[in-house]
Amino acid sequence: MSANPFTQLIFDLFILSAIIISAYTVNFYYLAFLSRRRKGVMPTVDLGTPSVTIQLPIYNEKYVAKRLVDAVCNLDYPKDQLNIMILDDSDDDTVELLENVVNDYKKQGFAIEHIRRGTRKGYKAGALKYAMEITTSEYVAIFDADFIPPTSFLKQAIPHFSKPNIGLIQCRWGHVNENYSTITQVQALSLDFHFLIEQKAKSNSHLFMNFNGTAGIWRRDCIEDAGGWHTATLVEDLDLSYRAQMKGWKCVFLPDIVIDAELPAQMNGAKRQQYRWAKGSIQCATKLLFDIVVKRKVAIEAKIQAFIQLTRHIVFPLILIQFLTLPILLAGQVNLYVVSFLPVITLATYLAMGPGAYILIMQSMYGKSWKSKMKIMPALLIYNAGMSVNNTVAVFDAVLGKKNEFLRTPKYGLISKDDDWKDKAYNLPFTQTTLLEIFFGVYGIMGIFIAIFSNNPIFVPIIALQTIGFFFIAYLSISHTRFRRNKSKNAIPLTKKEKTANNIYKLAMLGIVAIIVFGGYMAISGYNTEIYPLDRIRGNLDGIISSS
Known part of the structure; x- marks a missing residue:
């Protein structure tokens, strides 16, 4: 490998990113091992029917709010031991809808309250904090607006508070609209990995x-x-649960109690949710990691796993660094094969560390149905690759301390494939992040040309996977925006902002075509010249760095 400073810097960034990504990947496999080998039978005790308050934080959820309240009021639990708090910060017709629903259930004898703070200060965390000031029940259950708890939920879950130090019972999420689209299928698979x-x-x-x-x-x-x-982060749930465990409380997960919920069907909604989770995790890392590290009562393994969970979203910027540096190294004729005379080992290693290992994991997760789930795996890889831009922006926003409003993920009451969200309110437009995704997609196409014409075709599938991911996310972000409604029956006038976004989209598409054509021409013609054009550019950069 050339020893010039520029190439060395790029190579070091590439290798360092690969090492860190591999470390986080290996840890996931370690957790997969623990999930199988360390199986504890969770004891239960008969606690009777203690008082329970169910808190339902809601903001502008007119399509799912009634469904949630109906499900909660249908729980198999004594009315005199059940208090329902609807924490409604809405500013649309969800308010009137909930007023009517609450009045109906009050007439049926339910202890149900429609609580209006008159402000969105603190957002969801602020609403929950406000509700705790007027909560007297021994236990507090929480459901977001798109969840549908089964009637047996409380009677199944409450007995698992078998020890006085158990502070939280977390149940598994189900997916009421898992098969609605490819987007919902990949999200369901990803969430199943988490739970x-x-x-x-x-x-x-x-x-x-x-x-x-x-x-x-x-x-x-x-x-x-x-x-x-606390209202300092976008993930108040992660924040509170970690602080509770630092105090010695135990959190328990019950995989056999499944609560169905609605997955985001609109790409811009899914991106908003991913952004919030990624940024919030880094915010919690900044807030909590030092205290976790110095806490003597926390075991070393617990400290390591806490560090990994709170910082794991840094993998996304590292993925982009690898994506950006790989074509430069290939153009510089840097040997990246594990074994130079047997490049197939490189792909074998990649498959063993990535998709190949997931086959074994999915077999243990789903049993006999693993093959049907495995069909979704390629789409999940593409989805995660494309989502790396969105999540990288979130990580940088958190590191730089950028303040954001808590932006909820809109839900539409979708269950069957016949349900449509495109003509409903809460439709989110694409953001500037989409233009970044298009840029990375174009860069990926140029990277594919470089891999081919630098005699490194083995790297084409790796670059292509991410390139497809960027274009996939960008395309759906734009096509799912209001002005691109495919099934709308009633034409809705575009706002000035939407018209501007539409024009930017058209110009971006023209720019993409021009760059692809120009890049392909330069790659092919440059390959036949004495000095490869990218080598010349790299040489100029090396000269600038050396002379400075």
Whole structure:
């Protein structure tokens, strides 16, 4: 390999990123091992029917709010021991809808309250904090608006508070609209990995696990002892659960109690959710990691796993670094094969560390149905690759301390494939991040040309996978925006902002075609010249660096 400073810097970045990504990947396999090997039988005790308050934080959820309230009021639990708080911060017709629903259930004898704070200060965390000031029940269950708890939920979950130090019972998320589209299928698979591998392993191994913000029951004393709900991060659930465990409370995951929920069907909604989770995790890392590290009562393994969970989203910037540096190294004729005379080992290693290992994991997760789930795996790889831009922006926003409003993920009451969301309210437009995704997609096409014409075709599938991911996410972000409604029956006038976005989209498409044509021409013609054009550019950069 050339020893010039520029190439060395790029190579070092590439290798360092690969090492860190591999470390996080290996840890996931370790958790998969723990989820299978450390199986604990969770004891239960007969606690009778203690008082329970169910808190339902809601903001502009007119399509699913009634469904949630109906499900909660249908729970098999004594009315005199059940208090329902609808924490409604809405500013649309959800308010009137909930008023009518609450009045109907009050007439039926339910202890149900429609609580209006008159402000969105603190957003969801602020609403939960406000509700705790007027909550007297021993246990507090929380559901987001799109969840549908089964009638037996409380009677199944409450007995698992078998020890006084158990502060949280977290149940598994189900997916009421899993088969609605490819987007919902890949999200369902990704969430199943989280619950059936990560949450299960940590719950059974005395490691820090997180509350997922919904589908769980808290012991009220635990919330108060941990300091209550904080509004400093976008993931108040992760924040509180970690603070509780630092205080010595135990969080338990119950994989056999499944609470159905609606997955985002619109790409821009899915990206918003991923952004919030990624940024919030880094915010919690900044807020909590030092205290976790210096806490003597926290085991070393628990500290390591807490560090990995809170910082794992840094993998996405590292993925982009690898994506950007690989074509440069290939153009510079840097040998990246594991064994130079047998490049197939490189692909074999990649498959063993990535998709290949997931086959074994999915067999243990789904049993006989693993093959049907495995069909979704290629789409999940493409989805995760494309989502790396969105999540990288979130990581940088968190590191730089950028303040954001808590932006909820809109839901539309989707269950069957016949349900349509495109003509409904809450339709989100694409953002500037989409233009970045297009840029990375174009860069990937140029990278494919470089891999081919530098005699490194083995790297084409790796670059192509990410390139497809960027274009896939960008395309759906744009096509799912209001002005691109495919099935709308009634034409809706475009706003000025939407017209501007439409024009930007058209110009971007023209630019993409021009860059692809120009890049292909330069790659082919440059390959036949004495000096490869990218080598010349790299040489100029090396000269600038050396002379400075």
